[in-house]
Amino acid sequence: MKWVDIGINLTNKRFDSDRDQVIASALAAGVDKLIITGTNLAESKKALQIASSDIDGLYCTAGCHPHDAGSFSNEALNEISAIAEEPEVVAIGECGLDFNRDFSPRHQQINAFERQLELAVKLQKPVFLHERDAFDTQYQILKDYIPKLKGGVAHCFTGTIEAMEAYLELGLSIGITGWICDERRGQALYDMVHLIPDNRLMIETDGPYLTPRDLRPKPKDGRNEPKYLPHIGEAVARAREQSLHQVAENSYNNSCKLFNLE
Numbered sequence: 001m002k003w004v005d006i007g008i009n010l011t012n013k014r015f016d017s018d019r020d021q022v023i024a025s026a027l028a029a030g031v032d033k034l035i036i037t038g039t040n041l042a043e044s045k046k047a048l049q050i051a052s053s054d055i056d057g058l059y060c061t062a063g064c065h066p067h068d069a070g071s072f073s074n075e076a077l078n079e080i081s082a083i084a085e086e087p088e089v090v091a092i093g094e095c096g097l098d099f100n101r102d103f104s105p106r107h108q109q110i111n112a113f114e115r116q117l118e119l120a121v122k123l124q125k126p127v128f129l130h131e132r133d134a135f136d137t138q139y140q141i142l143k144d145y146i147p148k149l150k151g152g153v154a155h156c157f158t159g160t161i162e163a164m165e166a167y168l169e170l171g172l173s174i175g176i177t178g179w180i181c182d183e184r185r186g187q188a189l190y191d192m193v194h195l196i197p198d199n200r201l202m203i204e205t206d207g208p209y210l211t212p213r214d215l216r217p218k219p220k221d222g223r224n225e226p227k228y229l230p231h232i233g234e235a236v237a238r239a240r241e242q243s244l245h246q247v248a249e250n251s252y253n254n255s256c257k258l259f260n261l262e
Ligand SMILES: [Zn+2]
Pocket: 094, 129, 130, 131, 155, 156
């Protein structure tokens, strides 16, 4: 079985001491493709640097997370645009709106989101979408760009059934993280994951964050890694009443197709 981790924050300093080992362990677990998330200009540069190494199967995104929208100047946009043209960059983002924590003013989040949607249209690369407690505004903005966009994924989806259905109707894929392994806050997601069509399902760790709560033994440092992706796949398979093999194959093929991975 082969897996793609479509969202791994491999630039995070918690991977600084053993990044190559983390990649090797992922490969040993069958996770042979990693898409490294770029969250702002500096992180996108770093993600591209890692993805450009000699190791096979590494890709990245370039963009600006809503938390970092305050730093999204025209200059940053120009630099992100230049990075985004590189072949290792397979999506624009992560981009979107986060009204849960409002780390950046909402008008700046909206501006950064729209500029990145325009970039995705221009380069014809898919969007890697983040959204938390901002569905209505995100949807209103997104739907105008959808006809011109080359698709996208609602990464780390944790929203309502209505939001999931609306994203699916826009033609987007849905990214499922270890949130689904949390029997307390992840139950609603577990119960709706069967609604995702086979050809729209993707899986991600979002490491080093969102360590699956039911991992045994628990990782010593609490750090989530791409090697745990098959564990998330098992929860997805149970929730969808499908075989692990089926979930691996579908999510792998979907990811390769959307992000145009070799
Ligand atoms: Zn995110």
